[in-house]
Amino acid sequence: xxxxxxxxxRKSFGSNTVFDDFSVNFDQSGVTVILGPSGTGKSxxxxxxxxxxxxxxxDILVDSLSVKEKRNLREIRLACxxxxxxxxxxxxxxxxxxxxxxPVKIQKMDRKEAVDxxxxxxxxxxxxxxxxxxxxxxxxxxxxxxAIARAMMMNPRALLLDEITSALDPEMTAEVxxxxxxxxxxxxxxxxxxxxxxxAQRVADRVIFLEKGNLVADASVDDFFSGIKSxxxxxxxxLQNISQG
Amino acid sequence: xFEKYLKLTAYDAVFLLEATGTSLWITLVSISIGxxxxxxxxxxxxxxxKLVSAIPLIYxxxxxxxPLITQLFLVYYGLPVVSGIVLDSNTAAIITLSLNTGAFFxxxxxxxxxxxxxxxxxxxxxxGHSRLSVFINFIVPxxxxxxxxxxxxLYINQLQCSSFVSLIGLIDLTKAGNILNLRTMxxxxxxxxxxxxxxxxxxxxxxxxxxxxxxxxFSY
Ligand SMILES: Nc1ncnc2c1ncn2[C@@H]1O[C@H](COP(=O)(O)OP(=O)(O)OP(=O)(O)O)[C@@H](O)[C@H]1O
Ligand SMILES: [Mg+2]
Numbered sequence: 001x002x003x004x005x006x007x008x009x010r011k012s013f014g015s016n017t018v019f020d021d022f023s024v025n026f027d028q029s030g031v032t033v034i035l036g037p038s039g040t041g042k043s044x045x046x047x048x049x050x051x052x053x054x055x056x057x058x059d060i061l062v063d064s065l066s067v068k069e070k071r072n073l074r075e076i077r078l079a080c081x082x083x084x085x086x087x088x089x090x091x092x093x094x095x096x097x098x099x100x101x102x103p104v105k106i107q108k109m110d111r112k113e114a115v116d117x118x119x120x121x122x123x124x125x126x127x128x129x130x131x132x133x134x135x136x137x138x139x140x141x142x143x144x145x146x147a148i149a150r151a152m153m154m155n156p157r158a159l160l161l162d163e164i165t166s167a168l169d170p171e172m173t174a175e176v177x178x179x180x181x182x183x184x185x186x187x188x189x190x191x192x193x194x195x196x197x198x199x200a201q202r203v204a205d206r207v208i209f210l211e212k213g214n215l216v217a218d219a220s221v222d223d224f225f226s227g228i229k230s231x232x233x234x235x236x237x238x239l240q241n242i243s244q245g
Numbered sequence: 246x247f248e249k250y251l252k253l254t255a256y257d258a259v260f261l262l263e264a265t266g267t268s269l270w271i272t273l274v275s276i277s278i279g280x281x282x283x284x285x286x287x288x289x290x291x292x293x294x295k296l297v298s299a300i301p302l303i304y305x306x307x308x309x310x311x312p313l314i315t316q317l318f319l320v321y322y323g324l325p326v327v328s329g330i331v332l333d334s335n336t337a338a339i340i341t342l343s344l345n346t347g348a349f350f351x352x353x354x355x356x357x358x359x360x361x362x363x364x365x366x367x368x369x370x371x372x373g374h375s376r377l378s379v380f381i382n383f384i385v386p387x388x389x390x391x392x393x394x395x396x397x398x399l400y401i402n403q404l405q406c407s408s409f410v411s412l413i414g415l416i417d418l419t420k421a422g423n424i425l426n427l428r429t430m431x432x433x434x435x436x437x438x439x440x441x442x443x444x445x446x447x448x449x450x451x452x453x454x455x456x457x458x459x460x461x462x463f464s465y
Contacts, residue, residue, distance in 0.1 A: 052367055077373040088368035092386040102372040
């Protein structure tokens with residue numbers, strides 16, 4: 001059974017219909033890279049999955065729980081962590097508190113246990129020793145790595161990643177992608193909206209290509225980059241554009 | 246033979262002290278009540294329900310767009326005529342100043358909440374927090390940073406506005422100044438003393454506002 005089932009959803013903002021009768025499934029394992037031109041609904045898809053946006057019709061099930069039921073949202077969000085494009089560290093808290101506060105408040109985790117776990121995760125993202133930095137003392141790349149660690153504090157089985165490196169320079173991007181690669185190796189399911197083709201080729205199992213709310217391509221990485229790329233002119237042009245930056 | 250009568254005495258000092266107490270008391274009570282009103286109204290203003298968010302405006306706008314003195318006279322002289330309830334000047338002063346503070350505080354509260362980026366809400370929700378939990382753990386601390394210094398500035402302003410209560414017969418600081426001035430015929434001396442007292446109370450508060458501002462500060 002898939003972990004995430006998107007079933008015939010419709011989603012509009014006013015008169016702008018982003019999805020109409022859109023379906024896609026995501027398995028219990030693996031990394032899926034979501035590609036597509038700007039404004040086609042990549043972010044909207046991720047935000048519908050964890051209930052940050054409501055859907056107008058159809059249904060989305062995460063571990064068989066419907067996002068339409070308000071009481072499911074907590075469990076769904078704990079199962080699917082999210083990291084955003086822009087930095088969202090809580091500015092009034094230091095790095096350690098950013099990580100510790102949610103498991104302590106939501107999962108009633110023992111504080112000491114949470115601190116230990118936070119330290120371990122900070123080590124994992126290469127920021128051990130930065131517990132007491134404030135977010136404005138951190139580079140964009142460091143902030144994103146902390147945002148990843150913060151999401152991992154809740155032990156999510158999946159991560160929803162919405163262009164989390166697109167505001168970073170290449171060096172910082174590489175650092176962040178290395179972390180994602182490690183986590184993928186640990187078996188964390190990922191739905192990653194990204195323009196990092198090399199990351200897709202190296203880490204992803206599957207690539208889907210969205211255009212105007214439609215699934216234009218859905219293939220294994222190998223198939224996508226060998227066959228479909230050359231068979232679909234629009235995808236070929238898209239890939240060419242993003243590889244030129 | 247009137248020489249003695251024209252002088253300031255120890256008795257006058259006590260009189261001034263009492264009057265200062267009255268001004269402070271009325272201000273403190275009404276800014277406390279006003280803050281509670283303002284917090285509630287400010288939060289309602291931020292409701293996602295359009296109707297709920299509009300309702301506080303019925304209270305806020307009239308009070309923000311009319312002179313305090315008119316509000317005071319309306320409560321003290323006007324209200325008894327239609328309601329039959331006669332308020333003593335103390336009560337009338339506190340009611341009016343509380344409502345007035347509440348209206349201005351609502352706006353500060355509303356704007357401070359609105360100033361927190363939506364991404365902060367979403368980050369909290371995405372971690373599994375309820376809206377209430379996001380509000381308490383992430384939004385309120387950030388709101389305080391914006392709100393506290395502005396609130397103290399409002400409080401200082403309300404202390405100064407409390408001088409209007411002298412016009413409905415309360416012996417506050419300004420009224421006491423008036424009385425002493427009429428007796429001693431020394432306007433410069435008396436009003437300098439009044440000025441100094443208001444200043445001595447207000448200035449440390451505005452310094453405190455600065456301190457608190459630094460204490461709750463963090464940068465984005
Ligand atoms: N909160 C919103 N209110 C109104 N319209 C929105 C909102 N969010 C997204 N949209 C619209 O929905 C469509 C899909 O937006 P979305 O952000 O999902 O695209 P995207 O594929 O993530 O694009 P990008 O690559 O630029 O991030 C766009 O037309 C966008 O303008
Ligand atoms: Mg997007």
